[in-house]
Amino acid sequence: MSIGEFVHDETPSSEIDRLEALYRPLADAVRDLVDATIRTTVDDATIRRTQADVEALVARLRARQLDGPAGVRFNSEARAWNWGNAVVGQRNALAPPLHLVRDPGGLLHADVVLGAAYEGPPGLVHGGVAALLLDHLMGETASAGHSRVTLTGTLTMRYRRGTPLGPLRLEGRIDREDGRKVYVVATLADAEGVTVEADGVFIVPRWA
Numbered sequence: 174m175s176i177g178e179f180v181h182d183e184t185p186s187s188e189i190d191r192l193e194a195l196y197r198p199l200a201d202a203v204r205d206l207v208d209a210t211i212r213t214t215v216d217d218a219t220i221r222r223t224q225a226d227v228e229a230l231v232a233r234l235r236a237r238q239l240d241g242p243a244g245v246r247f248n249s250e251a252r253a254w255n256w257g258n259a260v261v262g263q264r265n266a267l268a269p270p271l272h273l274v275r276d277p278g279g280l281l282h283a284d285v286v287l288g289a290a291y292e293g294p295p296g297l298v299h300g301g302v303a304a305l306l307l308d309h310l311m312g313e314t315a316s317a318g319h320s321r322v323t324l325t326g327t328l329t330m331r332y333r334r335g336t337p338l339g340p341l342r343l344e345g346r347i348d349r350e351d352g353r354k355v356y357v358v359a360t361l362a363d364a365e366g367v368t369v370e371a372d373g374v375f376i377v378p379r380w381a
């Protein structure tokens with residue numbers, strides 16, 4: 174099969190910390206720009222002027238850039254960084270981003286606030302976004318603290334009721350394992366309780 178490489182990169186963790194602290198506020202500002210673009214009600218001239226400003230900023234950043242996506246890199250200290258990841262990427266304004274917390278006992282959880290950029294039905298989280306976030310949390314759950322690589326094999330969602338935009342919690346845990354197959358269960362919940370239940374088979378690929 175073909176997959177981009179996990180690249181061994183000897184950048185020290187302290188330098189990764191410094192770079193993340195540099196880029197995170199930029200990604201936050203771009204995320205805010207996305208939200209503002211959806212919700213603004215300013216006049217036409219202001220929209221056109223803002224578009225020109227944003228185009229100038231894009232040109233400034235593109236003065237020097239990677240040829241392709243950011244990929245996943247890791248160093249000998251077992252520090253991994255995947256800055257472009259659609260769910261947790263520290264430099265990706267499309268990612269909420271999810272901050273995953275590993276609890277004693279094997280549960281993995283994340284608290285997140287989803288705004289206007291993640292809307293599907295009016296006022297509700299897009300079903301595909303719910304699946305995106307759950308998929309990632311479940312993949313990380315199956316990978317057991319990056320001790321192994323797993324890929325999503327099959328993912329099943331049960332949407333029990335609409336998930337309102339706003340503060341949400343995701344939780345995942347390993348249900349059982351069978352050879353290279355890791356069965357994971359997870360939930361997405363608002364303050365009133367579970368809105369989406371997911372179960373999936375995550376597979377340690379033959380090549381890993």
Ligand SMILES: CCCCC/C=C\C/C=C\C/C=C\C/C=C\CCCC(=O)SCCNC(=O)CCNC(=O)[C@H](O)C(C)(C)COP(=O)(O)OP(=O)(O)OC[C@H]1O[C@@H](n2cnc3c(N)ncnc32)[C@H](O)[C@@H]1OP(=O)(O)O
Pocket residue numbers: 174179245247253255308309310312313316319322323324325326327352353354374376377378379380
């Ligand atoms: C190397 C250095 C590593 C360093 C790592 C460091 C840091 C890592 C840091 C971060 C990681 C970053 C992100 C990861 C976290 C989350 C990402 C979210 C998850 C995703 O977003 S991931 C993308 C979507 N995902 C795909 O893109 C998969 C495409 N697909 C394939 O890559 C293959 O298809 C694969 C691998 C699935 C199987 O390939 P294979 O050759 O290994 O499997 P094989 O045929 O040997 O089957 C073995 C047993 O699994 C059963 N089985 C097979 N396929 C199944 C399926 N689909 N569903 C249910 N069961 C299935 C068989 O029935 C058999 O079962 P049995 O043994 O009982 O017969």
